[in-house]
Amino acid sequence: SQQGEEDPQALSIQEGENATMNCSYKTSINNLQWYRQNSGRGLVHLILIRSNEREKHSGRLRVTLDTSKKSSSLLITASRAADTASYFCATDTGRRALTFGSGTRLQVQP
Amino acid sequence: DAGVIQSPRHEVTEMGQEVTLRCKPISGHNSLFWYRQTMMRGLELLIYFNNNVPIDDSGMPEDRFSAKMPNASFSTLKIQPSEPRDSAVYFCASSLGTGQGYGYTFGSGTRLTVV
Numbered sequence: 022s023q024q025g026e027e028d029p030q031a032l033s034i035q036e037g038e039n040a041t042m043n044c045s046y047k048t049s050i051n052n053l054q055w056y057r058q059n060s061g062r063g064l065v066h067l068i069l070i071r072s073n074e075r076e077k078h079s080g081r082l083r084v085t086l087d088t089s090k091k092s093s094s095l096l097i098t099a100s101r102a103a104d105t106a107s108y109f110c111a112t113d114t115g116r117r118a119l120t121f122g123s124g125t126r127l128q129v130q131p
Numbered sequence: 132d133a134g135v136i137q138s139p140r141h142e143v144t145e146m147g148q149e150v151t152l153r154c155k156p157i158s159g160h161n162s163l164f165w166y167r168q169t170m171m172r173g174l175e176l177l178i179y180f181n182n183n184v185p186i187d188d189s190g191m192p193e194d195r196f197s198a199k200m201p202n203a204s205f206s207t208l209k210i211q212p213s214e215p216r217d218s219a220v221y222f223c224a225s226s227l228g229t230g231q232g233y234g235y236t237f238g239s240g241t242r243l244t245v246v
Binding site for chain 2: 052062066071109113117123
């Protein structure tokens with residue numbers, strides 16, 4: 022079963038707008054990670070947030086984590102056409118390998 | 132570093148044939164993972180290794196699937212005999228460790244089509 026579930030499944034925005042994706046999970050975690058996958062390619066690690074952190078930034082990316090609600094969000098600010106991809110959250114429970122969510126397909130219109 | 136290298140990139144085979152997928156992890160990474168991606172089931176962990184030892188193979192669908200890691204720089208995933216429902220993209224990934232807060236580096240995947 023999926024540990025992480027992303028919402029929405031698909032998102033279409035205009036270039037320059039912000040994109041927000043959400044991830045919910047079921048069990049306690051050590052950390053949560055976000056990955057990007059371009060069409061026909063492998064996943065690329067974007068950012069990791071630990072269970073004792075609430076917010077983290079990396080360039081145009083902002084990740085939040087609410088362990089009480091078992092949820093995380095990924096915000097991409099000032100989106101570009103090159104941000105078009107699928108985005109996945111992955112949970113690390115410390116007991117086995119990462120479990121990936123079902124992903125959000127982001128389309129950024131130029 | 133060239134990253135995680137998988138071969139072949141594409142494989143088309145007939146039902147019943149043996150298929151072998153190959154992976155070279157990043158040098159120095161201690162953990163290696165095999166995932167399968169389909170539209171219906173998303174990304175599923177098949178098996179992972181720590182220091183060349185299989186740790187968790189609970190995701191391997193059935194006895195038709197086997198994986199080996201004879202040394203730190205090479206792993207194979209074998210399907211024998213293959214079936215149409217095995218059609219998917221198979222990813223290999225490696226990391227510095229498991230459960231310690233390390234990100235994974237993925238290969239480009241092998242797209243397997245069983246006809």
